[in-house]
Amino acid sequence: MLEQLLQYDTELFVYLNALGSESWDGLWLIITNKWSFVPLYTILLFLIYKKIGLKPMLIMIVIIVLMITFTDQITNVVKRSVLRFRPCACDEIKETIRFIADYCSTNRSFFSGHASNSMAAAVFGGLVLRPYFKNLIFLLLFWSFLVAYSRIYVGVHFPLDIFCGMSFGALSGVLFYKINKKVQNRFISE
Numbered sequence: 092m093l094e095q096l097l098q099y100d101t102e103l104f105v106y107l108n109a110l111g112s113e114s115w116d117g118l119w120l121i122i123t124n125k126w127s128f129v130p131l132y133t134i135l136l137f138l139i140y141k142k143i144g145l146k147p148m149l150i151m152i153v154i155i156v157l158m159i160t161f162t163d164q165i166t167n168v169v170k171r172s173v174l175r176f177r178p179c180a181c182d183e184i185k186e187t188i189r190f191i192a193d194y195c196s197t198n199r200s201f202f203s204g205h206a207s208n209s210m211a212a213a214v215f216g217g218l219v220l221r222p223y224f225k226n227l228i229f230l231l232l233f234w235s236f237l238v239a240y241s242r243i244y245v246g247v248h249f250p251l252d253i254f255c256g257m258s259f260g261a262l263s264g265v266l267f268y269k270i271n272k273k274v275q276n277r278f279i280s281e
Contacts, residue, residue, distance in 0.1 A: 100251040104178055104188075107243050107250065111189050120191065123205065123241035131234070135216050142223045147279055151271055155215065158267035162211045162260060166204040175201040179246045190246035203248045206239035206256030207263065214264025219271070235260070 111119070121127050140148045179185055179195035213235040217228025239257055242248035248256075 096251070100249050101178075101181075101184065104243060104249045105184060107240075108178070108188050108246055111191070111244050116191050119241050119244040122237055123192070123245050125205065125208075128209075128234075128238075132212070135220070138220060138223070139216075142220070147275055150274060150278060151219070154267055154271045154274060155212075158211055158215060158263060159208055161267070162207050162263045163204055165259070165263075166202060166207050166256065167198075169202055170199040170204075173201040174199050175249075175252070177247050178249055188246050189244075192245040192247050195247065200248055201252050201255065202259060203239065203242050203252045203256035205242050206235075206248070206253045207260035209235040209238040210257045210260025211263040211267070212260075214261050215268050215271075218264070218268040 136148065136152070139151060143151075177195060177200040178188055179190045179192065210232075213228070213231035217231045220227050235257065239253045242253060243250060
């Protein structure tokens with residue numbers, strides 16, 4: 092059954108990856124670059140600062156750093172445990188796929204760190220700012236989906252890697268949102 096699931100996953104990857112075209116490659120390379128969204132993170136931190144103030148924002152930055160570290164490190168532990176090759180390194184398909192990333196990383200594929208980290212940030216930021224901007228979370232989730240899909244587009248992750256990474260990221264975002272609330276209540280109410 093697992094072999095069949097992985098086969099379907101590979102077939103879906105090949106289909107989705109083949110939808111790309113050279114005219115869109117530049118955009119997807121920008122989307123997949125983790126540094127491209129520093130302006131978005133800066134805007135979110137500015138909104139948080141304007142809505143809740145400096146001290147709560149500084150506490151929140153510590154929580155965010157812990158969340159991204161946690162999400163990233165758990166992703167790496169899973170990658171080292173599962174040992175699934177990236178599509179660009181799979182001998183069966185690597186000659187037929189569109190691989191446009193800068194390089195095919197030697198670390199493994201399952202699950203996507205880009206997907207987990209972007210989803211954790213989207214869920215956390217969306218929940219924190221929900222009282223002030225009710226629909227912002229939908230925009231952030233759409234952004235996270237684009238980042239995750241970019242990993243298929245450039246040829247470095249299978250759809251199952253993306254789905255599991257996004258699921259783990261969403262859980263991490265909710266967990267650290269709850270941790271943030273407890274910490275904020277403890278230190279801000281004093």
